[in-house]
Amino acid sequence: MRRVAIIGCGQTKHGRRTDINQAEMVSEAVWRAIEDAGIGIEDVEAFAVGNMQGFGGIAHPEMIFSDYIGAFGKPVQRVATGGTVGGSVAQLAYYQVASGMFDVVVAVAWEKHSDSAEPGATTGLLHVAFANLSYMFKKGLDMRSFAIMGLAGAAAGISAYQAAQYMAKSGCRIDHYDMVAAKARRNAAKNKYAHLKWPDCRPEDIAKTEMLIWPMRFGHVCPASDGASAIVLASEDAIQRLKPEKPVAWILGVAAYADEEADQGESYQGTGVLDYSAQIGCILSAKKAYERAKISDPRKEVDMAEIYAPFPHQELMFSEKLGFFDEGTAWKAVEEGITEIDGDFPICPSGGVNATNAIGSSGLQRVLECALQIMKKAENHQVPKDVEVAVAHAWGGQVQFNTVTVLSDKPKR
Amino acid sequence: MALIKEKFKETKRVFGEWNVGAYRWKAPKGYLDEFIKALGEKKILGTLCSGCGRIYVPPREFCSRCFRKIETKTIVSNFGTLLAFLVSPPLTKGKVLIAGIDAVESGWLKEGEEIILGIVNFDGTSSKLVLPVLNVKPTDVFVGMRVRAVFSEEPKGSLSDLIGVEPAEQVKF
Numbered sequence: 001m002r003r004v005a006i007i008g009c010g011q012t013k014h015g016r017r018t019d020i021n022q023a024e025m026v027s028e029a030v031w032r033a034i035e036d037a038g039i040g041i042e043d044v045e046a047f048a049v050g051n052m053q054g055f056g057g058i059a060h061p062e063m064i065f066s067d068y069i070g071a072f073g074k075p076v077q078r079v080a081t082g083g084t085v086g087g088s089v090a091q092l093a094y095y096q097v098a099s100g101m102f103d104v105v106v107a108v109a110w111e112k113h114s115d116s117a118e119p120g121a122t123t124g125l126l127h128v129a130f131a132n133l134s135y136m137f138k139k140g141l142d143m144r145s146f147a148i149m150g151l152a153g154a155a156a157g158i159s160a161y162q163a164a165q166y167m168a169k170s171g172c173r174i175d176h177y178d179m180v181a182a183k184a185r186r187n188a189a190k191n192k193y194a195h196l197k198w199p200d201c202r203p204e205d206i207a208k209t210e211m212l213i214w215p216m217r218f219g220h221v222c223p224a225s226d227g228a229s230a231i232v233l234a235s236e237d238a239i240q241r242l243k244p245e246k247p248v249a250w251i252l253g254v255a256a257y258a259d260e261e262a263d264q265g266e267s268y269q270g271t272g273v274l275d276y277s278a279q280i281g282c283i284l285s286a287k288k289a290y291e292r293a294k295i296s297d298p299r300k301e302v303d304m305a306e307i308y309a310p311f312p313h314q315e316l317m318f319s320e321k322l323g324f325f326d327e328g329t330a331w332k333a334v335e336e337g338i339t340e341i342d343g344d345f346p347i348c349p350s351g352g353v354n355a356t357n358a359i360g361s362s363g364l365q366r367v368l369e370c371a372l373q374i375m376k377k378a379e380n381h382q383v384p385k386d387v388e389v390a391v392a393h394a395w396g397g398q399v400q401f402n403t404v405t406v407l408s409d410k411p412k413r
Numbered sequence: 414m415a416l417i418k419e420k421f422k423e424t425k426r427v428f429g430e431w432n433v434g435a436y437r438w439k440a441p442k443g444y445l446d447e448f449i450k451a452l453g454e455k456k457i458l459g460t461l462c463s464g465c466g467r468i469y470v471p472p473r474e475f476c477s478r479c480f481r482k483i484e485t486k487t488i489v490s491n492f493g494t495l496l497a498f499l500v501s502p503p504l505t506k507g508k509v510l511i512a513g514i515d516a517v518e519s520g521w522l523k524e525g526e527e528i529i530l531g532i533v534n535f536d537g538t539s540s541k542l543v544l545p546v547l548n549v550k551p552t553d554v555f556v557g558m559r560v561r562a563v564f565s566e567e568p569k570g571s572l573s574d575l576i577g578v579e580p581a582e583q584v585k586f
Contacts, residue, residue, distance in 0.1 A: 018423050057431055131438045138440075139449055140571020147521035148528055148545055150511040151501050161532055161543065164497035168556040213530075214500035214551075260477050263543075267440045268572075270471040270540050272478055275496065276532075 001098045003236040003411045005248040006371040008037025014227030014356045015195045022056060022112045023065035029228035029361075030069040030108050037232040038244055041070040044232070045102040048093040049078050049109070050085040051360030054128075056112040069108065082128075083396020084256075085109060086229065086363025087308070087403030090392075091254045093233045094405075098251075103238035110228030111358035135267050152213050156311070158263060158399050160216045162276035163313040167215060169277065172316065172331035174215050178203035179334050180312035181220050181354060187341055188351025190381040195225040195356040220354075222310040227358035229365040236411065249371035252389070252406040253292030257284035259400035273400075277313075282321040282395065282402040289391075290323070293406035294413060298323040298391070302406075304346040304373060304383055305391040306366035310353045315339075318393055319347060322404065346383045349373070363394030363403065370407045444472035444486065451488065453570030457562060459538055461485040467539035492581055493535035495558040500551040501528040527551055533560060533578050545577035559583055 010032025012025055020028065026049075034041060047069065049062050058064070066076050077096075081088045086109035093107035137146075152160045163177065182205065185198035198205070209219035239248060259281035262273040286298070295301045305324065309315035316330035324345060325333050333339055339347040348354070350369040353362045370390035372378040392405040444460060448471050451458035460472035464479035470489055475482050503525050509516040516522045529546040531554075546554055547563055560578035568574035 021424055024424075057429070131436070134436075134438065135440050136572060139445060140569075140573050142573040143519075143521045145573055145576075147509065147511055147516035148530070149543075150516065151509060151522075151528055152499055152530055160499050161497065161530075164499055165532065168497045211502055213502070216499075265471070265473060267443060268445060268471055269441070269443050269473045270469045271473075272467055272469060272476070272539050274534060274539065274541050 002100055003250065004094055004097045004233055005236070005239060005250045005411070006231050006367070006407070007234045007239065007242070007244045007248045008033045008035070008039070008232035009230070009368045009371055009377070010034070010036055011193050011229045011361070011365065011368060012227050014193055014225045014358050014361070016114050017112065017226035018114060022058060022061055022110070022115070023068045025112060025226065026065045026108055026110050026228045027068035029110065029230040030106055033106060033230035033232050036246070038246070039104065039232065039242055043104050043242065044070065044074070044106050046075040046096055046105045047071050047077070048089050048096065048105060048107045049076060050080055050089040051110050052082065052085060053080045055359065056115045069106070081396060081401045083308070083359055084363055084394045084401040084403055085360050085396065086365060087367065087392070087394025087405065088256065088363065090231065090364050090367040090405060091256060091403055093231070094251055094254055097233050097235050104232065104234045106230060106232050107364060108228060108230040109360040109364040111360040112226045113224035113358065114226050132264060132266070132268060139268070156216070156221060158276060159311040159314065160213055162317070162399065163215055163311060165275050166277040166313045166317050170316070170328035170331060174217070175203060175207070176316065176331040176334055177215065177220055177312040178206040178217070180315050181206045183340060184312070184348060184351050184354035187349050187381060188355035190341070191350045192379070193227070193356070194351040195223050196351070197355070216311070220312050222354050222357040225356050225358040227356065227361045229361045229368050231364065231368050231371065246377070247375045247409070249374040249407045249409065250411045252294070252408050252412050253289040254403070254405045255285045255288035255292065256401070256403040257281045257288070258397070261398040261400055263398050276399060277317050279317065279321050279402070281400055282318055282393070282404070285402045285404040286322045289404040289406050295389070295406065299325070299345070302389045302391050303385060303387045304349065304370070305393065306348055306350065306352065306369045307393045308353050308363060308366055308395040309348065310357050312354060314395070315347060315352070315354070318395065322391060322393060341381065342384050346385070349378070349381045349383050351381070363396070366392040366394055367405050367407070374407055374409050441474060443474045447486065448472050449572055449574070450570050452564065452572070452574040453568045455564045455568060457489050457491060457535060457575070459487055459489045459540070461487050468537055470535055470538045470540045470542065489538050490536035491562040493533045493560055493578065495546065495554070495556060495560055496532040496534050496541060497556055498532065498546060498554050499530040503527050529554055531560065531578055544575070546579070547577040548579040
């Protein structure tokens with residue numbers, strides 16, 4: 001496998017983007033990444049693209065926007081793994097360069113929620129769940145049970161179960177979720193591309209928001225953002241040839257493992273997942289990515305992480321699965337301020353997915369934000385400590401897909 | 414350089430609807446028909462994997478962990494343990510919209526009721542089911558609570574026969 005680095009990053013302002021359409025939004029991120037890399041479109045050999053399938057009301061958007069990103073006469077490959085997709089797009093581009101197939105590849109992932117009246121739900125989530133639901137109705141599911149299921153439906157619902165199970169296991173309290181959410185809003189206020197910005201947000205401010213379903217408050221929930229993220233990946237040979245002026249971020253190791261579908265199983269046949277917060281896929285992904293990156297003690301050898309956490313308990317849960325804290329103890333690290341932007345182990349200094357969630361973009365944005373920290377280009381949300389090794393994580397599917405990407409300022413040994 | 418539209422705050426809008434339309438999905442043969450038949454007799458049916466010993470509820474036709482076909486069916490206990498739970502605030506009109514329909518206004522859910530959703534592990538199984546926790550106040554529910562299945566009074570062999578769980582006798586030491 002060849003050594004691969006990220007040589008350019010581009011993202012759009014995330015939020016409600018009624019000023020542009022999907023193709024324009026994707027092109028904005030791609031062109032910014034190419035400009036940041038200091039290369040020309042003629043240097044790009046292939047594109048890895050992806051978003052949530054069906055969201056934004058266009059099932060196959062790359063066929064329209066590939067012109068807008070300069071992909072004429074070049075390979076365009078799409079990957080779809082639900083919420084994880086951005087992480088998978090980054091890894092697809094990595095495979096393409098590491099394998100020797102291409103020298104310079106652009107990875108781009110995006111979401112445009114505001115085009116849909118109900119963000120994602122109508123065209124997106126229905127076509128994910130409709131077959132299973134139809135089958136359950138056929139087997140006598142009544143409307144009351146369906147509505148009860150809907151009280152905690154879709155990703156937010158599953159995350160609510162997850163939050164409850166994590167609390168039951170770890171002994172943390174809702175206050176800790178308030179602390180994590182407040183940190184996300186504060187960090188986002190420093191990031192010019194973020195969506196939900198709240199300078200000086202305190203946990204007490206989050207605690208005042210409405211309880212949607214105990215233990216999840218309105219203040220814990222991520223927004224439905226529009227936005228796109230893009231990175232340019234290059235092989236070691238290409239870097240010597242292109243001679244980028246700015247620092248690059250090397251990819252040390254990647255891994256992606258699937259777990260079982262955690263909720264109902266295919267056609268309501270059940271699943272063997274007892275605990276929504278067990279996340280075996282994340283544990284396996286982390287283990288493999290660290291092995292490939294030659295990391296034996298992640299807490300000591302990694303400097304910061306961008307974790308895919310649309311809901312605050314997930315930052316705690318995943319930071320344990322990624323090996324940064326012992327099982328059930330991440331909330332103590334939050335109490336001590338270890339995960340703050342200026343803490344000993346910053347997590348999501350960008351504000352993370354809890355403050356900005358353009359779903360497809362979110363997974364790739366984690367990789368991009370880690371690269372920015374390594375390149376020291378994160379501007380106002382640059383962490384004060386030196387970042388040599390960073391970990392980017394993405395999560396999605398029916399809570400079972402995970403990707404882990406390890407980045408560094410130095411190439412793989 | 415990308416297209417820059419500094420002149421416009423709003424791009425041109427076009428409205429449209431996407432009807433998901435009619436599909437003809439094929440469901441696996443599975444054991445779900447037998448599962449709902451058992452519910453009609455106030456029993457819970459699972460399947461036992463001969464490879465790893467996991468018991469799945471609802472009954473699954475293959476084991477995803479050791480990837481082998483499952484042929485042994487077994488009736489599992491009606492008793493179980495609450496692994497975790499959620500509590501809804503008292504429901505009001507306009508709060509619960511499902512596919513654009515107000516669940517309170519349409520009478521599916523009652524105004525003012527607080528619904529407790531439990532993650533239930535029936536004894537001896539390797540699966541969990543999400544079921545309403547009935548006949549108990551939200552303040553009295555706790556993780557690890559012993560629960561028993563509640564069936565509708567006149568079960569007719571459908572998914573809705575299993576309406577939830579309620580507290581069982583709590584053994585205290």
